[in-house]
Amino acid sequence: MRKFKRLGLVLFLFYLLLVSMLYLLQEKFLFLPSELPQDYSYQFTEPFEEFNLTAKDGALLNAIHFKREGAKGVILYFHGNAGDLSRWGEIATYFAQLQYDVIIMDYRTYGKSTGKLSEQNLFEDAQMFYDHTLRYYSENEIIVYGRSLGTAIATRLSSQNKPSKLILETPFYNLYDVAKSRFPFLPLKVLLKYKFESNEHIKKVTCPITIFHGTDDSIVPYESGKSLFAEITSKKKFITIDGGEHNNLSDFSTYQKAIGEVLLIK
Numbered sequence: 001m002r003k004f005k006r007l008g009l010v011l012f013l014f015y016l017l018l019v020s021m022l023y024l025l026q027e028k029f030l031f032l033p034s035e036l037p038q039d040y041s042y043q044f045t046e047p048f049e050e051f052n053l054t055a056k057d058g059a060l061l062n063a064i065h066f067k068r069e070g071a072k073g074v075i076l077y078f079h080g081n082a083g084d085l086s087r088w089g090e091i092a093t094y095f096a097q098l099q100y101d102v103i104i105m106d107y108r109t110y111g112k113s114t115g116k117l118s119e120q121n122l123f124e125d126a127q128m129f130y131d132h133t134l135r136y137y138s139e140n141e142i143i144v145y146g147r148s149l150g151t152a153i154a155t156r157l158s159s160q161n162k163p164s165k166l167i168l169e170t171p172f173y174n175l176y177d178v179a180k181s182r183f184p185f186l187p188l189k190v191l192l193k194y195k196f197e198s199n200e201h202i203k204k205v206t207c208p209i210t211i212f213h214g215t216d217d218s219i220v221p222y223e224s225g226k227s228l229f230a231e232i233t234s235k236k237k238f239i240t241i242d243g244g245e246h247n248n249l250s251d252f253s254t255y256q257k258a259i260g261e262v263l264l265i266k
Helices: 002-030 085-096 119-134 149-160 175-182 198-204 222-230 253-262
Strands: 048-054 060-066 074-078 101-105 142-147 165-169 209-214 236-241
Touching (some): 074 085, 074 119, 074 149, 119 142, 209 222, 209 253
């Protein structure tokens, strides 16, 4: 009996350790930024300008603006949770090659960007970049694109504005939905500081929405994307990439054909 009590105590302490780690370190799990020196020089194959915006709390947000002659419009791109603009800018050139201007920013603590991370700050920073984009483009020329973590930001932003389209690559229903698939035994609703409730925000989006999701996504379950799709009340389309994983959808001809149709590439 004493052995069982000891084992139970060990398991209970281990459980408390997991709970404490998730609560205290969840930003470390959720955000995986890499930093760049302020004098870092970006090198991309497409023409671009680097610029910064300053948030109301003084945070400096670094961004890239790809510009094409005769652009069909602009894609305001919100990237995933790992890396910085030296990587994501290269990924964004895909859309510049499709004859679109692209504006892509680094979140706070990513790359050259500074400031304190929070869900509200991320949403407010996104709105600041949307307002900046409106200085150069009409709203019906703006396409909002979110990838992975960026889908939550893109969805919330689109629910507060009227872009021409919203495109989501590997989106999730909400953060609780993803977390419970990994930690079903933890009291997540109490522990999570970030909510990213895209399932609620997406109901307020009025523009057409296209979702891309791979069936073999091991980071964001395919079913999480399907559940989010079910909440959409505006015009919508779900593109399944058979065999697609989390970071390789653009390698598939299904994606390439569908994104060309969404972007009206001739």
